[in-house]
Amino acid sequence: MKIDxxxxxVIRILWQIGEASAVQxxxxxxxxxxxxxxxxxxxxxxxxxxxxxxxxxxxxxxIYKPLxxxxxxxxxxxxxxxxxxxxxxxxxxxxYLVKKNDFxxxxxxxxxxxxxKKENQ
Numbered sequence: 472m473k474i475d476x477x478x479x480x481v482i483r484i485l486w487q488i489g490e491a492s493a494v495q496x497x498x499x500x501x502x503x504x505x506x507x508x509x510x511x512x513x514x515x516x517x518x519x520x521x522x523x524x525x526x527x528x529x530x531x532x533x534i535y536k537p538l539x540x541x542x543x544x545x546x547x548x549x550x551x552x553x554x555x556x557x558x559x560x561x562x563x564x565x566x567y568l569v570k571k572n573d574f575x576x577x578x579x580x581x582x583x584x585x586x587x588k589k590e591n592q
Contacts, residue, residue, distance in 0.1 A: 472521065472547045480504070481514045482523055482537060482544065490536035492529075 474482070484499045485491060491499070493511045500506065515535050518524040523544065526533040539547070549564075557563035574582065 472544075472551050474518070474521070474523070474544075474548065477506075477510075477514055478518055478523075481511065482518060483541075485524060485535060485537045486541050490534050492532045492534055494532075496535070 480500065481496055484496050488495070488499065493508055493515055496515070497506060497508055497511045515524060515526070519526060523537065523539055524535045525538050526535045528534070553559060553561055553564050557567070569582070
């Protein structure tokens with residue numbers, strides 16, 4: 472699954488506030504970024520087609536809510552990246568990230584703890 476930056480921003484707002492109209496989503500973006508209400512509506516519609524959000528009708532407004540948790544969305548998106556860029560090999564992604572990023576000693580310690588816990592499972 473792929474979602475672009477604006478779709479990510481919109482769904483993150485929904486994860487934070489639970490459910491919202493397009494107006495509420497747009498207002499939650501301010502003053503950081505300003506978008507036309509039609510743009511937000513289009514983004515929400517695309518997220519709905521991807522089965523990431525759903526809507527109910529309240530008066531004359533659509534009220535949107537996320538259908539997937541942030542963790543589930545991350546898992547789906549990362550799975551797509553692993554398939555497309557790393558031939559389905561999760562190890563290749565992790566190896567790439569460790570080699571290409573500068574981790575401080577604290578972060579490396581945390582990574583080692585995660586690996587040790589995984590080994591003991």
